[in-house]
Amino acid sequence: xxxQDYAIRASPSSSSARRRVIVSSPxxxxxxxxxxxxxxxxxxxxxxxxxxxxxxxxxxxxxxCSRASAIQRAGRAGRxxxxxxxxxxxxxxxxxxxxxxTAPEILSADLxxxxxxxxxxxxxxxxxxxxxxxxxxxxxxxxxxxxxxLLEKLGAVERADSGSRYVITQHGQAIAKMPVHPRLxxxxxxxxxxAKVVAAIATAALLDSDMPLGNQGAATSDLSxxxxxxxxxxxxxxxxxxxxxxxxxxxxxxxxxxxxxxSFLGDAVSSLGPALLxxxxxxxxxxxxxxDGSTIYMLALGRxxxxxxxxxxxxxxxxxxxxxxxxxxxxxxxRIRSFAPISVDSLRDIATESSVVYTELRKGHxxxxxxxxxxxxxxxxxxxxxxxxxxxxxxxxxxxxxxxxGVFDALVKPLSRDRREKLDELRDRVxxxxxxxxxxxxxxxxxxxxxxxxQAEVRSGEADxxxxxxxxxxxxxxxxxxxxxxxxxxxxxxxxxxxxQLDLELPLRIDAPDGSSIQVSYADGVPVASCKLxxxxxxxxxPTVGPDRNPIPVTLSLLSPAGKPLAQxxxxxxxxxxxxxxxxxxxxxxxxxxxxxxxxxxxxxxxGTNKQERAKNN
Numbered sequence: 001x002x003x004q005d006y007a008i009r010a011s012p013s014s015s016s017a018r019r020r021v022i023v024s025s026p027x028x029x030x031x032x033x034x035x036x037x038x039x040x041x042x043x044x045x046x047x048x049x050x051x052x053x054x055x056x057x058x059x060x061x062x063x064x065c066s067r068a069s070a071i072q073r074a075g076r077a078g079r080x081x082x083x084x085x086x087x088x089x090x091x092x093x094x095x096x097x098x099x100x101x102t103a104p105e106i107l108s109a110d111l112x113x114x115x116x117x118x119x120x121x122x123x124x125x126x127x128x129x130x131x132x133x134x135x136x137x138x139x140x141x142x143x144x145x146x147x148x149x150l151l152e153k154l155g156a157v158e159r160a161d162s163g164s165r166y167v168i169t170q171h172g173q174a175i176a177k178m179p180v181h182p183r184l185x186x187x188x189x190x191x192x193x194x195a196k197v198v199a200a201i202a203t204a205a206l207l208d209s210d211m212p213l214g215n216q217g218a219a220t221s222d223l224s225x226x227x228x229x230x231x232x233x234x235x236x237x238x239x240x241x242x243x244x245x246x247x248x249x250x251x252x253x254x255x256x257x258x259x260x261x262x263s264f265l266g267d268a269v270s271s272l273g274p275a276l277l278x279x280x281x282x283x284x285x286x287x288x289x290x291x292d293g294s295t296i297y298m299l300a301l302g303r304x305x306x307x308x309x310x311x312x313x314x315x316x317x318x319x320x321x322x323x324x325x326x327x328x329x330x331x332x333x334x335r336i337r338s339f340a341p342i343s344v345d346s347l348r349d350i351a352t353e354s355s356v357v358y359t360e361l362r363k364g365h366x367x368x369x370x371x372x373x374x375x376x377x378x379x380x381x382x383x384x385x386x387x388x389x390x391x392x393x394x395x396x397x398x399x400x401x402x403x404x405x406g407v408f409d410a411l412v413k414p415l416s417r418d419r420r421e422k423l424d425e426l427r428d429r430v431x432x433x434x435x436x437x438x439x440x441x442x443x444x445x446x447x448x449x450x451x452x453x454x455q456a457e458v459r460s461g462e463a464d465x466x467x468x469x470x471x472x473x474x475x476x477x478x479x480x481x482x483x484x485x486x487x488x489x490x491x492x493x494x495x496x497x498x499x500x501q502l503d504l505e506l507p508l509r510i511d512a513p514d515g516s517s518i519q520v521s522y523a524d525g526v527p528v529a530s531c532k533l534x535x536x537x538x539x540x541x542x543p544t545v546g547p548d549r550n551p552i553p554v555t556l557s558l559l560s561p562a563g564k565p566l567a568q569x570x571x572x573x574x575x576x577x578x579x580x581x582x583x584x585x586x587x588x589x590x591x592x593x594x595x596x597x598x599x600x601x602x603x604x605x606x607x608g609t610n611k612q613e614r615a616k617n618n
Contacts, residue, residue: 040085044089048063223340276340281300285300307339321341353371512535518531
């Protein structure tokens with residue numbers, strides 16, 4: 001306070017040529033008259049507290065001030081005489097880029113301490129807090145629920161009445177009385193030794209205290225160095241004793257012991273990681289690699305964060321750490337601002353062991369099983385397990401299908417060319433058979449083909465995907481990977497008795513007049529069969545497929561002896577009488593070893609040459 005009074009006190013001599021420069025926070029926007037201040041330099045920026053999305057801890061961020069703040073800042077100049085305000089931004093920015101009013105702090109602040117206090121007062125439901133308490137500005141529901149979720153993870157509250165109500169626990173009652181963030185008070189209350197108590201209190205003082213503690217290791221992210229310096233600085237040491245008094249008598253005794261005994265202080269510093277573990281279990285970090293002078297960590301809550309090695313006092317970044325502060329840059333990258341090293345052995349105390357069934361991408365999403373020891377998303381150890389039960393295999397493969405974008409993307413797109421053609425052939429036939437059926441008959445066709453078409457055309461919804469999942473799920477338990485899932489066979493199985501009707505009405509092959517069978521394609525809903533022209537000698541009627549009541553002609557793609565297309569027709573009689581003469585005139589000289597009779601309607605169908613036909617007749 002003395003320093004603040006000195007800064008704003010007018011110069012003793014009005015003739016002094018020295019100008020005072022007062023660097024102030026937004027508190028100077030209040031109706032406060034500072035004598036002899038005739039000029040205000042407004043940066044257009046402000047530092048305001050925000051709740052860190054990862055840690056839930058408060059942090060200061062730089063943001064634009066509001067137009068209302070800019071007006072207030074200008075009003076500080078010339079309170080007692082003429083003055084000026086120099087804005088370090090344009091008038092256009094003032095009118096267009098600055099928000100009209102400063103957003104209420106409750107919309108961006110961490111609500112965990114508030115929620116803890118309200119629960120201690122007797123509130124028990126989120127709806128009660130949001131709708132019944134007389135907030136000037138009510139908090140965001142999402143922020144409140146995140147705060148309650150954190151308190152539940154810390155063991156401060158538990159659910160009751162089927163999860164609709166929160167009840168404060170004995171641990172919650174203990175930490176509610178301490179004027180520190182619940183994460184940090186959890187560390188203090190659950191400390192199992194005096195050394196851990198000191199470590200927790202020192203961290204709380206550094207992260208959540210308004211007491212002046214000097215610039216204790218501010219250049220380093222490593223809390224070990226900052227705590228060590230905290231206890232060796234005289235002024236800061238006295239203030240940490242005052243801070244400990246807020247926590248309780250035991251805290252004061254532990255801090256006093258650390259101040260008097262350097263060996264005990266060393267124990268406190270070395271136990272920093274384990275001491276913080278109860279309050280920051282979701283922020284355990286595992287080193288994953290390095291990039292451009294930074295170390296990449298995976299956090300237990302499931303996202304990555306970066307530690308700048310230039311801000312790390314240790315020779316190398318630790319393999320495991322407890323992260324207590326992070327910040328998120330404009331590109332969405334989380335950066336570690338403070339941490340404490342911790343050993344993997346300490347993490348085993350809170351680790352969980354479970355069997356994990358998963359699919360391995362590099363091996364065609366082959367199903368694997370492991371027994372995993374983990375802390376949140378971090379794996380500490382794993383061992384392979386035998387093939388899991390069929391229901392777990394099915395669940396793992398279904399999860400892989402969903403992650404790949406659905407049944408079509410997972411089971412159709414990766415197919416080889418031959419298998420894809422075989423599947424498309426079945427879909428084409430069913431699509432045509434459905435269109436040839438009466439409305440009553442269409443109800444008997446399974447919905448899977450239509451859902452698959454919708455996915456192929458990128459017009460499907462959740463209902464189509466659900467239909468396809470219902471189709472494949474019963475078959476997944478017998479597979480070992482996604483490549484084992486035979487969608488063609490599954491779709492045929494779904495047809496039941498309709499498969500016989502499909503083969504009868506829309507066969508894959510039809511008999512040619514020469515006694516051979518030729519393949520029929522049903523792409524685009526048009527049956528097409530390719531054959532040599534000579535195979536249909538003596539036939540005036542084109543073949544048909546489909547139901548007897550609604551037959552459709554097969555388009556014949558007539559080929560030369562070399563297999564090159566000569567003509568397409570659905571009317572053989574017209575072709576023989578009107579088109580064939582010109583084809584014969586052009587082709588009989590080129591393929592003179594093959595028959596080209598003048599009257600094809602009376603000729604014998606064949607695929608052989610003239611010589612082969614003479615040999616047959618002899």
